[in-house]
Amino acid sequence: MKKFSLFFVGLFFVFAAINFLYLVLLPKIDFDFGKTKDAHGFNQQQLDILVFGNSTAMDGINTEILSTKLGPAYNFSVGGASLETNYIQLEEYLKHNDLPKKVLLYLSSAHTNYQIANVVNPIVEYYYTDGFTTGGLKDIPLYKFRWLFVENFKILFSSSHRSAKNIRGQWSIKRVIPDGTHIKESKMTCMDTLFYNTIGYRYLWKMAAICKLKNIQFEVFEMPCWREAQNDCPDLIVNNFLGKEKVKIYNLNNFKLCDTMLDANKDWLSKDHLNYYGSVKVTNQVLRIFNR
Amino acid sequence: MLFNSINFLYFFPVIFILYWFVTNKNLVAQNIMLLAASYYFYSCWDVRFLFLLIFSTALDYFTGLKMEDCATPQKKRLWFWLSVIINLGFLGIFKYYNFFVGSFASGLSQIGFHVNVWTLSVILPVGISFYTFHGLSYVIDIYKGKIKAERNFVEYSLFVSYFPLLVAGPIERATHLLPQIKVQRKFEAEKAIKGIELMIWGFFKKVVIADSMSIIVNKVYADPAAYGSKGLIIAAVAFSFQIYCDFSGYSDIAIGCSKILGIDLLQNFNFPYLSRNIAEFWRRWHISLSSWFRDYLYIPLGGSKISMILNIRNVFIIFVVSGIWHGANWTFIIWGAIHALLFIPSFVMGSHRKYKHDLVHQGKHLPSIKELYMIAITFFFVTLAWIFFRSATVSQAATFITRILSNAPGKSLAFENTDLMGYAFSFASLFGISIYWLYRKTNLLQPSRFSQFTVSLLLLILITLFGQFSKQSFIYFQF
Numbered sequence: 001m002k003k004f005s006l007f008f009v010g011l012f013f014v015f016a017a018i019n020f021l022y023l024v025l026l027p028k029i030d031f032d033f034g035k036t037k038d039a040h041g042f043n044q045q046q047l048d049i050l051v052f053g054n055s056t057a058m059d060g061i062n063t064e065i066l067s068t069k070l071g072p073a074y075n076f077s078v079g080g081a082s083l084e085t086n087y088i089q090l091e092e093y094l095k096h097n098d099l100p101k102k103v104l105l106y107l108s109s110a111h112t113n114y115q116i117a118n119v120v121n122p123i124v125e126y127y128y129t130d131g132f133t134t135g136g137l138k139d140i141p142l143y144k145f146r147w148l149f150v151e152n153f154k155i156l157f158s159s160s161h162r163s164a165k166n167i168r169g170q171w172s173i174k175r176v177i178p179d180g181t182h183i184k185e186s187k188m189t190c191m192d193t194l195f196y197n198t199i200g201y202r203y204l205w206k207m208a209a210i211c212k213l214k215n216i217q218f219e220v221f222e223m224p225c226w227r228e229a230q231n232d233c234p235d236l237i238v239n240n241f242l243g244k245e246k247v248k249i250y251n252l253n254n255f256k257l258c259d260t261m262l263d264a265n266k267d268w269l270s271k272d273h274l275n276y277y278g279s280v281k282v283t284n285q286v287l288r289i290f291n292r
Numbered sequence: 293m294l295f296n297s298i299n300f301l302y303f304f305p306v307i308f309i310l311y312w313f314v315t316n317k318n319l320v321a322q323n324i325m326l327l328a329a330s331y332y333f334y335s336c337w338d339v340r341f342l343f344l345l346i347f348s349t350a351l352d353y354f355t356g357l358k359m360e361d362c363a364t365p366q367k368k369r370l371w372f373w374l375s376v377i378i379n380l381g382f383l384g385i386f387k388y389y390n391f392f393v394g395s396f397a398s399g400l401s402q403i404g405f406h407v408n409v410w411t412l413s414v415i416l417p418v419g420i421s422f423y424t425f426h427g428l429s430y431v432i433d434i435y436k437g438k439i440k441a442e443r444n445f446v447e448y449s450l451f452v453s454y455f456p457l458l459v460a461g462p463i464e465r466a467t468h469l470l471p472q473i474k475v476q477r478k479f480e481a482e483k484a485i486k487g488i489e490l491m492i493w494g495f496f497k498k499v500v501i502a503d504s505m506s507i508i509v510n511k512v513y514a515d516p517a518a519y520g521s522k523g524l525i526i527a528a529v530a531f532s533f534q535i536y537c538d539f540s541g542y543s544d545i546a547i548g549c550s551k552i553l554g555i556d557l558l559q560n561f562n563f564p565y566l567s568r569n570i571a572e573f574w575r576r577w578h579i580s581l582s583s584w585f586r587d588y589l590y591i592p593l594g595g596s597k598i599s600m601i602l603n604i605r606n607v608f609i610i611f612v613v614s615g616i617w618h619g620a621n622w623t624f625i626i627w628g629a630i631h632a633l634l635f636i637p638s639f640v641m642g643s644h645r646k647y648k649h650d651l652v653h654q655g656k657h658l659p660s661i662k663e664l665y666m667i668a669i670t671f672f673f674v675t676l677a678w679i680f681f682r683s684a685t686v687s688q689a690a691t692f693i694t695r696i697l698s699n700a701p702g703k704s705l706a707f708e709n710t711d712l713m714g715y716a717f718s719f720a721s722l723f724g725i726s727i728y729w730l731y732r733k734t735n736l737l738q739p740s741r742f743s744q745f746t747v748s749l750l751l752l753i754l755i756t757l758f759g760q761f762s763k764q765s766f767i768y769f770q771f
Contacts, residue, residue: 001312003481008488011745015752137298142756149757 022149023141029155030148031164031171032058032078033123039076039089039169040127045097049073051169052086052207053106056223060274061106062283063168069287071101075169082119083203088128090207094214102217104286105207108272109222109229109253174276179264181228183255190233196249197241208245221250224262224282225272230255250289252282261285293336295545296498296761303333304549311553312479319476323446326553330455334419337459341417344382349452351378352427356434356441356448372435376428383424386416391620419459421617425584426452430466432588439466447473454555456546460539462560462580469555477554485741487551489748494544495759496751497537501721503760505534513682516692520702524695531682532675536565539578565674566652568666570634571644573674581617585610600640607639608632623680623689630677 026033048071051061058077066073076089083105090103120129122144138144155161160175196204204220211218224230236249251257262268267278274282293299307329315321335342355375362368384392390411397409430451433439442448451470457463512519512527519527543560550557558580567573574582593606608629615628638644652663659667676693683689695702 001479001481004479004484007481007485007741007745011488011748011752014745014749018749018753137301140756142753146757 019141022145026141026145026148029152031166033145033148035166035169036078036123036127039074040092042093043096045074045093047072047074047097048101050090050093050100050103051075051077051106052081052090052103053077053223054081054108055079056108056225056272056274057106058169058171059173059269060223060279060282061104061170061286062172062276062279063170064172065280065283065287067168070290073168077106077169078121078123081121081124083201083207084119085121085124087203087206087210088120088124091210092128094210099214100216102219103207103211105204105218105220106223107204107220107249109225109231170279172276172279173269175269176266176275176277177268177270178266179226179268181226183230184228190231191236193236193238193241196238204247205240205243205245208240208247209243212245218247219250220247221286222253223272224253224258224274224278226268227255227258227264229253229272230258232256250286252285257285293333295542296495299336303329308552316479320446322477323450323473326455327446327450327453330450330453330458333455334453334458337418338415341420344417344420345423345453346449348379348382348423348427349449350445351375352431352452353442353445353448355431357443359431359434360441368435372431375431379424379428379431383420386414386420388616388620395622422461422463423452423458425463425581429463429584429588433466439470442466442470444474454550456550456553457557460542460546461578462543462546462558463584464558464580468558472555479554483554483556484552485744487548489744490544490548490551492548492748492751492755494541494546494548496755497541497544499759499761500754502534502536502538502541504758505530505537507760509534509682513684513688513692516683516688516695518703519695520704521696521699523702523704524692528675528679528692528696531678532565532671535678535681536561563651565671566667567670568647568652568663569638569643569670570631570673571638572647573670574631574635575648581614585614589613604636604639607636611635618681622686623683626686626689627677627681630673630680634673634677 027037049066051063054077061075063073063075164171164173208218230253232255233251235251239246261281262278267274269275310325315325331342352375355371358371359368393409393411397407400407434441450473508530509527512523540561547557560580562576564573564576567576590606590610594602611628611632612625615624618624652659679692680689
């Protein structure tokens with residue numbers, strides 16, 4: 001029994017040690033992880049512009065340009081972030097830092113997890129909540145952050161991924177994958193106020209409420225997608241059914257705007273994700289909106 | 293209870309502690325505990341069918357005793373047939389009744405007679421084909437005088453219901469398992485470590501390879517008419533890997549956890565996809581079922597000591613019955629018939645006994661070109677037959693094959709995160725294939741402690757990183 005126990009316990013401990021090592025290494029090698037750790041540690045920062053969203057905003061909003069034109073900016077967006085994730089980040093930032101002038105929230109119509117309740121990005125959950133929430137098997141680091149293993153594995157084989165930079169929270173990458181998709185009629189249906197009052201959007205309203213309370217300008221945009229997911233909708237002003245907030249959602253995903261603003265062959269990094277060149281164009285469009 | 297469930301992760305350590313630390317000094321207590329655990333394991337699926345299992349066990353136990361105590365061969369035969377008929381009767385009712393009645397009605401309607409048939413709306417008790425064959429082999433062995441009837445009901449029940457093999461085999465023989473149940477087990481560290489290694493290997497096959505492949509397979513087989521030939525070929529090959537990794541993964545977990553309990557089970561797979569012809573494939577695929585059919589059907593039908601024509605007929609019968617055993621559907625019958633047609637030429641030419649003992653290129657690093665060619669050809673035919681096995685209907689299988697042969701256009705396989713899938717598959721599959729090949733060459737099941745430890749650790753890491761944990765049941769549960 002001793003030999004068996006040694007084998008079994010040894011296996012358990014080495015597996016646990018590898019998990020621990022993975023957790024220690026992730027902030028050093030993974031962009032999302034490292035950035036979230038840094039952002040969580042912000043204290044008495046004086047940022048004027050805070051950018052929130054998921055991976056589409058993380059690649060596609062150029063905080064360097066925003067900083068030059070509007071004042072110090074930081075991109076808090078993380079891959080797979082839900083609105084709840086963004087709300088947790090915003091709330092935590094406001095607790096420990098000076099109030100910003102603007103909060104820019106970038107919605108992605110390419111992802112549907114806004115419809116699902118209680119989805120928090122595991123990295124944000126790890127840093128901003130109790131670390132390991134359940135204490136169960138799902139919290140094993142290799143499992144909890146399993147997608148990051150593959151993402152970082154890619155970096156080994158892709159020089160463009162290796163040359164990507166963290167510029168004020170933006171994942172700035174110059175890799176080009178052309179958008180070869182076509183406009184789909186089925187995507188042309190526009191969302192209405194009712195849609196933005198469904199359960200998945202309740203944190204949008206919480207963000208709006210906290211900004212209103214602290215007198216911060218809150219602006220919401222819909223990020224551009226590949227052609228197959230672009231729409232033909234106007235900007236939309238929506239009200240919160242359960243509160244007094246009202247927000248305007250600027251639609252950057254309108255196919256007519258995208259056609260004039262973006263080059264399908266040069267500005268994309270992957271499906272629905274802009275590269276550095278695309279991020280410059282979209283951010284300049286955002287500045288044009290502010291200057292109207 | 294599924295091996296790949298959280299419940300099993302709690303269940304097995306509890307059994308391990310009770311088995312080796314609480315009841316280890318008393319064989320009776322140990323067997324009673326194991327039997328209770330087995331019944332609990334089975335009842336987690338559906339407690340109602342536990343009574344069927346107990347009834348089937350009691351039937352074979354008592355007929356075994358009656359046969360042994362019979363004064364005349366006629367009475368012995370009577371008890372024997374009673375057991376066979378009731379056992380097969382249950383199997384027939386639960387598994388085949390609707391199929392045969394439906395096929396009969398459909399046959400009549402072809403010739404102009406329309407009848408309304410009464411069908412049963414019952415679910416198939418999990419593992420019924422496996423435990424029925426356990427019981428049948430026991431009764432047949434007693435009838436033929438190969439073994440004595442077991443007089444201890446607990447020990448006999450444990451032979452039938454032992455949880456690692458209860459729902460999907462391997463199909464054990466009384467001559468192999470009962471003697472192990474009857475003696476005090478001693479904990480052997482080497483055996484238990486091999487058990488852990490096998491369990492981890494089995495989990496890897498199931499949750500990393502089989503369940504990942506099932507994503508492709510389920511998508512394409514749900515609507516093969518919509519897919520182009522490339523997508524169909526990928527799905528057909530993916531199913532070959534899925535079914536192997538699913539079923540052999542189950543067997544590995546079963547054999548592994550039994551080894552930890554000090555009980556050896558029969559080997560069920562021996563590198564079937566490295567076979568050089570169909571005959572070799574059948575010596576390496578689901579070995580416990582193939583040998584069951586050989587011993588209890590092929591040999592009683594005359595074995596090899598009859599004319600070639602009768603022999604060919606018998607081979608055909610074995611394969612078709614094997615197909616029916618898998619399920620009540622014409623697709624399984626055709627699958628069996630295809631294998632019979634593939635097997636018979638080598639049988640007639642006498643080459644079916646070739647490669648009986650050695651594994652391909654055993655002891656060497658790489659196979660020869662000729663061997664690779666033979667392995668590829670065998671794999672091709674096996675995959676072709678699997679299309680019938682996996683399809684819901686014969687016409688669906690025909691559509692599948694026709695679209696491949698006509699290079700039909702259609703949907704390609706697109707995934708939401710192709711990059712991720714590609715990396716995960718390549719990484720895990722490369723590792724799996726390497727281990728598969730190395731196991732063949734050096735029999736890594738008896739290697740140094742260091743390599744056992746390293747392989748187990750790497751597999752554990754891959755399971756955590758790439759495993760699909762959506763509680764997918766094992767394919768062979770439905771049989």
